[in-house]
Amino acid sequence: MREYLLAMTVALAVTLLLGGPVRALAIRLGLVPVIRERDVHETPKPRVGGLAMFIGLAAALTVAGHFPMLARNVYGESNTIQALLWGSFLVVVLGMVDDKFELGPLVKFVGQIFAASVMVVKGIQISWLVIPGIGFVAVDPTLSIVVSVLLVLVLMNAVNFVDGLDGLAAGITCIAGLASFAYCYRLAISYKLTGATAPALIAMVTVGICLGFLAHNWAPARMFMGDTGSMLLGMLLAATSITIMGGIDPYQLGAGLSQTDSVHKLVPAYLPLIMPISVTLLPIADMVMAVVRRTKAGMSPLAADKGHLHHRMLQIGHSKRRAVLIMYFWSALVAFVTVLFAVTPSRQPIVYGAIAMTLVGLLMLLGPRLGDHRERLRTKALRVGSAPTARHRHRAGAGTGTGNAAPDPAGAEPAIPAIATSAENGADSTNPDGGMRSHTLSR
Numbered sequence: 001m002r003e004y005l006l007a008m009t010v011a012l013a014v015t016l017l018l019g020g021p022v023r024a025l026a027i028r029l030g031l032v033p034v035i036r037e038r039d040v041h042e043t044p045k046p047r048v049g050g051l052a053m054f055i056g057l058a059a060a061l062t063v064a065g066h067f068p069m070l071a072r073n074v075y076g077e078s079n080t081i082q083a084l085l086w087g088s089f090l091v092v093v094l095g096m097v098d099d100k101f102e103l104g105p106l107v108k109f110v111g112q113i114f115a116a117s118v119m120v121v122k123g124i125q126i127s128w129l130v131i132p133g134i135g136f137v138a139v140d141p142t143l144s145i146v147v148s149v150l151l152v153l154v155l156m157n158a159v160n161f162v163d164g165l166d167g168l169a170a171g172i173t174c175i176a177g178l179a180s181f182a183y184c185y186r187l188a189i190s191y192k193l194t195g196a197t198a199p200a201l202i203a204m205v206t207v208g209i210c211l212g213f214l215a216h217n218w219a220p221a222r223m224f225m226g227d228t229g230s231m232l233l234g235m236l237l238a239a240t241s242i243t244i245m246g247g248i249d250p251y252q253l254g255a256g257l258s259q260t261d262s263v264h265k266l267v268p269a270y271l272p273l274i275m276p277i278s279v280t281l282l283p284i285a286d287m288v289m290a291v292v293r294r295t296k297a298g299m300s301p302l303a304a305d306k307g308h309l310h311h312r313m314l315q316i317g318h319s320k321r322r323a324v325l326i327m328y329f330w331s332a333l334v335a336f337v338t339v340l341f342a343v344t345p346s347r348q349p350i351v352y353g354a355i356a357m358t359l360v361g362l363l364m365l366l367g368p369r370l371g372d373h374r375e376r377l378r379t380k381a382l383r384v385g386s387a388p389t390a391r392h393r394h395r396a397g398a399g400t401g402t403g404n405a406a407p408d409p410a411g412a413e414p415a416i417p418a419i420a421t422s423a424e425n426g427a428d429s430t431n432p433d434g435g436m437r438s439h440t441l442s443r
Contacts, residue, residue, distance in 0.1 A: 012209070169283075
């Protein structure tokens, strides 16, 4: 655990310290894009924060190679780290070009395929899958490359799509990294799987660069990660999941059981497939809905719009910070409940706890609507109570000044609230009917 924490600390410190210089460099070079229609911020900000994150990633992985346990189980066993650095470098270059020149969706997608393919071909590949009722199935090398590249593309674009509010993408990825690390650390400790060390390291370094960048990106943000950072984070999450399914011996998960029984009796056997979905469920759901929405509207699935989950939460009345915190909550709920199923023998309390937290989340989502309802009730009460006050003011103005004028039948409370409002807001006291008539016609 100590070596993981040291690697995370290096990633956090480097990203945090380089955030300011990278921001200043971006401003000096004119890398501050204009505000787009779909953006929710009001002042232009640099969008190359992903560069600081990549440098933090490279520094942490370089330093981690000098730690005895990680050097033995990660750097000495495979070329996973080299493959990850190559893919990350290509993604960062692609992202910086896109942040500067706004590449077309198709050009950017081709660049993503190239970067993902380089990382996969260099060694980060799925080697097996688990199928209910059948067991563990080895994957053909060609199919392995295709499935691995597809998973990388899905997670890169999922994180890219959800990056729309200050601190949102970095926070959700940080939560996903913590959940992934907890699962990998469980495999390494309980099942003695040294192959789980590499994905645990990648997950922990991802947490470090996210925490370091959040210091610059928390509302009000001084800098954005841009496509440079969002695609980098998506690639790191994909690399974590793929390395689990490519670096461990699946049969050690079910030692002593038959192939089929191990699949049905051990939840950890399923989790390498479930984890990539659970830890990024919110970004993936947002991406799927965006593709369906844009396709139905006759748009390109990769075109930008203002229909993402965070846009909708702002539209129903949530503040930016509240929307971000609610999405943190839902991400953590799904991710950590999934992990708890693997690390806790008794799962019934987990189910009850998940139900309770889901109800809490629903109440948080309904906050603005409940507030609007209370505001409507308050406005209605004030409107009902203001009519007598307006009538008394009108009588006092039309009287002799003594305040004891006889009741005027014409001054009875009008049936139309606008009339009472007109009397209160300056109707002619000598000719109340004419004043009220002119005010009503003007409306």
